[in-house]
Amino acid sequence: MKRPRPQTAAGAMTASPSGTPQPLERSLITPEGVDLRLRLGEVSERAGAVLIDLLIMLGVLIVASLITALGFIGARGKGGDVMAVIWLLVFFLLRNLYFVLFELTPRAATPGKRAMGLRVAARNGGRLTADAIFARNAMREIELYLPLSFLIANGDQVGAWISLAGLVWCGVFLLFPLFNRNKLRVGDLVAGTWVVKAPVRRLVPDLVQTSRPSDNRFVFSQAQVDAYGVKELHVLEDVLRRYEIKTVALVAARIRLKIGWRASPDESDGDFLAAYYAALRGRLETRLLLGKRRKDKFDQS
């Protein structure tokens, strides 16, 4: 996810206010007028999804080959025709319909995309139509299968050079997603679709409730809870959810220093952070209700 890693979490408490840029976030306004703020799939995730899909296809093809070969042997060579037809059709269906049929389902994703938490969506926010799915997958012919066929072509004489030239030409299409803002494939461009993240998130317990310290000894002054802003609060939330002992100790030490908190001997770092998180969130949310969102600790509003 986009949040800083725990190693940098402590650093973020002091580092410069860079804000959190979300280059892959796109707004999708629902008819109800709420912006869903979709995130586009990373190119790496999509490459992974394609790889998984290709492996599945390869697996199915191998199984189909084995079955037809067994059938051929079982029929003592008589049913060869039928077996060859079945094999050819399986190959054809896999190549042309695997992606289309899976993306036509309500989840709009192939098994590979599901595994990577991705789905296909229409760029204009409307319905994802069947023709769009067909269009985006028909273009795979030049994006995926053509380069693959050049790769496995047996290079005899000039053939190798032609293959190489073809591969370079195909590279333009293959690498297309790297060179545009919306990470569109050629197929996405033609079909008016894009690939967005559709992660299934669980509702985790509220930190304010779960990690509430048992006693009442943490009372922070106004100045102490005004030390940080929303950005630091989110980093702190991340630290508390991960709860890696070293990071917790580091962050707790840094916050104590910043707000001038004198720790009592039996005070645990986790309890301190949880209490400070609750206090800070309470303060910032109160200000939020009054219309002031304090971005980070440098925000003096």
Place this chain on the structure above:
Amino acid sequence: MAELQLKSYRFRAEREGDWRRLEALLAKVGRGSAKSLSDEELLAMPVLYRQALSSLSVARATSLDQSLVDYLESLSSRAYFFVYGTRSTLGERVSGFFAREWPAAARALWRETLVSFLLTLAGVIAAYFLTRHDPDWFSAFVPGDLANGRGPSASTEAMRATLYDNNGGKGLSVFAAFLFTHNSGVAIFAFALGFAFCLPTAMLMAYNGCMLGAFLAAFAMRGLGFEAGGWLAIHGVTELSAVILAGAAGLRIGWTLAFPGDLSRPAAMAQAGRQAATLMGGVVVMLFCAGILEGVGRQTIQNDFARYGVALATLILWPVYLYMPRGAGAGR
């Protein structure tokens, strides 16, 4: 204590039940189809979806619990895709495709179809006369593995045999399946290549015509023109129409990329791409028919007139199906 006054916590406690319910419904849909929901659940879905959206708005404005906002964003997006997504089944989509979408796309692309047809025709005529004039042109137009022993150097008897050879009835369906998969590959290729500003598709169309012209010339020189016509036309009408339509789809894509018109380029591309892709779906169906005609029909029907009869039937059926609702068809 401070947390007891946190409004965001109370907000969450009040609404959590509805979110969980929506999540459970979505999980149910994810496992099966929309039909797995009862009527009551189906009616509850939009209400729960709007509640989740409103919760999301409130949470963004008042809560600083990042995980809560993330959760609500994910939940709302999933519900959005369900509520505003496609709900028709695969069967409905397929029947809609044959009843409306495919003919409509064919009609919408009539200009490109005409251009594609003329390019093929030009190729046929050029290659025919060139090969008649100088038989050496044959090998320039037709690659060796497709010629399969036919050509100016073969004897008349050998040429005649290729027209009526039924391989002893063996391997017919294999041949059909192979041709089908091969030809649809070529057609989808012609479509996809259109993205490179039409040129490769246009060349492919002309070249396809050239191969046909050279073939016809090679047989015509031996006085086998009529027989070769029947041999080709029985499946060729369907197959060539399909390839021409595929070319038309490719041309539409390339043309729109170069000249998007009033719309922005991505929007125009999306519109053209969908139309062209619908047509391509139809092309694959046509090629399937052509493969069957070529692999099975041609090998079992050995009579010239019967072959021409089948060809004529396809020549009438396809245009009628694709263009009829608006009267006489445009050129194909």
